[in-house]
Amino acid sequence: MRSIFYKPLISYIIGIFLLVIITGCVLSLLTSEYIILFSVLFVEFIILVLIMLHVFEKYMNPVKMATKTVNELVKGNYRARIHHPAVGSVGELNSKINILARNLSELAIQEQMQEKQLTTVIDNTQSGLVLLDEKGYIHLVNRKFISIFGKTSKDYIGYLYYDVLNNEQIHRTVQQTFLYEENVKESFTQMTDLDKKYIEIVGAPIFNERKLLKGAVLVFYDITELKKLEIMRKDFVANVSHELKTPITSIKGFAETLLDGAMEDDTAKEKFLRIIYEEGNRLQLLIEDLLTLSKLEKDEFRLNITEVKIEELLTDIIPIMKHQADKKHIHLSVIQDPGLLIRADEERLKQVFINLLVNALIYTSEGGEVTLSVNETDNHLHLSVEDTGIGIPEEAIPRIFERFYRVDKARSRNTGGTGLGLAIVKHIVEVHNGKITVESELNRGTTFHVYLPKN
Ligand code: ADP
Secondary structure: OHHHHHHHHHHHHHHHHHHHHHHHHHHHHHOOOHHHHHHHHHHHHHHHHHHHHHHHHHHHHHHHHHHHHHHHHHHOOOOOOOOOOOOHHHHHHHHHHHHHHHHHHHHHHHHHHHHHHHHHHHHHOOEEEEEEEOOOEEEEEOHHHHHHHOOOHHHOOOOEHHHHOOOHHHHHHHHHHHHHOOOEEEEEEEEOOOOEEEEEEEEEEEEOOOOOEEEEEEEEEEOHHHHHHHHHHHHHHHHHHHHHHHHHHHHHHHHHHHHOOHHHOHHHHHHHHHHHHHHHHHHHHHHHHHHHHHHHHOOOOOOOEEEEEHHHHHHHHHHHHHHHHHHOOOEEEEEEOOOOEEEEEHHHHHHHHHHHHHHHHHOOOOOOEEEEEEEEOOOEEEEEEEEOOOOOOHHHHHHOOOOOOOOOHHHHHHOOOOOOHHHHHHHHHHHOOOEEEEEEEOOOEEEEEEEEEOO
16 A cells, blocks of 8 residues: 555656756756746645645545544445545556445455344244353353243353352253263252243353364253153152042952852842942943043044034933932923034034033932023123032132042042043034033032033
8 A cells, every 4th residue: 555655646746856966957947047947846835735635635534534544444334435526546446445344344244144043943943042161151041042041041151050059950061061072961859939840951062173172052941841740740640540440449349258168148149239330330441431532632633523412411401410310309400492403523513412411410419400501692602500418618619620629529439420421521522612601609509501602
C-alpha cells in the first residue's frame, strides 16, 4: 500500500523540482533580479501545494478509507464497505476489500444460522444435555436439563460439575467416563417438587483430532413413563397370579379332601363339589375378563360399528338383570327415551350396560333400588346407572377403574367379582371416544354416567 501512494508522489516532487530549477535558470539568464526568482519560486510552491492536494485526494484518501474499513472488518463489523470512488490500483483494492467484506458477511450469516439451528436442536431435545471440558467445568446445559434439575443455566455454566450437581451417580458417571474413556450408563431417581423422576444418564467422552480426551457429554433421559409402565406390568402379572392362585388352591384343596375320603360323606361331597364348581366358574370369569381386556388393548383391535337400537339392546339384557334384582329384592327400573339410536359396537355396548348393572346389584343391599336411565343430548347418548347401595369412599373413586382395584377386597371376591369389570367398561367407553364419570356417597349410593358420541 505504501508503494501505491509513494511512487507517484515522489515522481511528482522530482518533477516539480526539475521545473523550479529549469524555470529559475531560464529567468536568471534573462534578468538577474531576485524578485523574479522569488516570484517564480512562489508560483511553483503554489503549484506544488495544488499537486500535493490532488495526490492526497486521489491516493491518500481512498487508502485511509480502505484502512478504516479493514479495521471495521477486523473488529467483526462485516457490514462495513468502502464507498469512495477510486480508480487504478487503489480502486481495484477497494473493490476487492468490498468483495471480501461481502463474503465475510455471508459467512457470518451462515454461521449464525447454523448456531441458531444447533441451539434450537439442543434446547428442544427431549433429553437433558451437559457439556464438560477435560477439567470438569460445565460449558453447556440445555432446557431439558434445567427442567429436570431446576435453577437456571447461569447456576451451572462455568462451574465444576461436582460443585453444582449434588448427585453421587452423576459424579461416578463422569469419573468413569474420564477414567475408561468410553460410554458409561447409570440410572438414578430424582425428587422434584411434585413427584419422583427416574433418570438414565449416559456419559460419552469427547476426543480431539489427536485422540486426546477433551471433555465429555452427559445425556439425561427421563425414563419415568417407561418405569411406570414397567411397574404397572409387574403389578399386573403379580395381581393376575394372585387372582388365579386363590381359586386354584381352593379347587386343589377340596379335590384332595374328597380323594382323601370325604367322598364317603354325601353331604360333604356335595358341598365340596359345589365349591369346586363355583371356584371353576370364578376362574372362567377371570380368564374371560382378562381376554376381553387384552383384546381391547391390542393395536389391531377394531370396533364392529353398526347402528344400535337401544330399545332392542335393553330387551336382551333387562330380563336377566331383573331376575338377579328379584333374587335380592331390589327394585330395578328402566327409564329410556323412545327410539334411541347410536352408532356403536353392539356387543361391547351390551357389556357396558351389564357390568354397570351387575355392580349396582352387587353393591346394593336387599330392598334397595337400581335405576337405569338412557337419554340423548345434542351429540351424545347418555346412560346412567344409579343405585342406593353402599357407595364408594371419596379417596377410592379415582382408583376404581384400575385393574384389580377393589374398595373392599374380601367383599368383592365373595360376590364373585373379578376386579376387572370397571376397567373393561372404561376401555370400551374410551375406544368409542366417550367419557365415564362417577358420583358416590358412602352408604347412600352411587351413580355412573356414560356419555357416548352418537356418530
Ligand atoms: P369387581 O369385580 O370387584 O366389582 P369392578 O372393576 O367392577 O370390580 O369394580 C371395582 C370396585 O369398585 C369394586 O370392587 C367396588 O369396590 C367398587 N364398585 C364398583 N361399582 C360399585 C357400586 N355400584 N357401588 C359401590 N362400589 C362399587
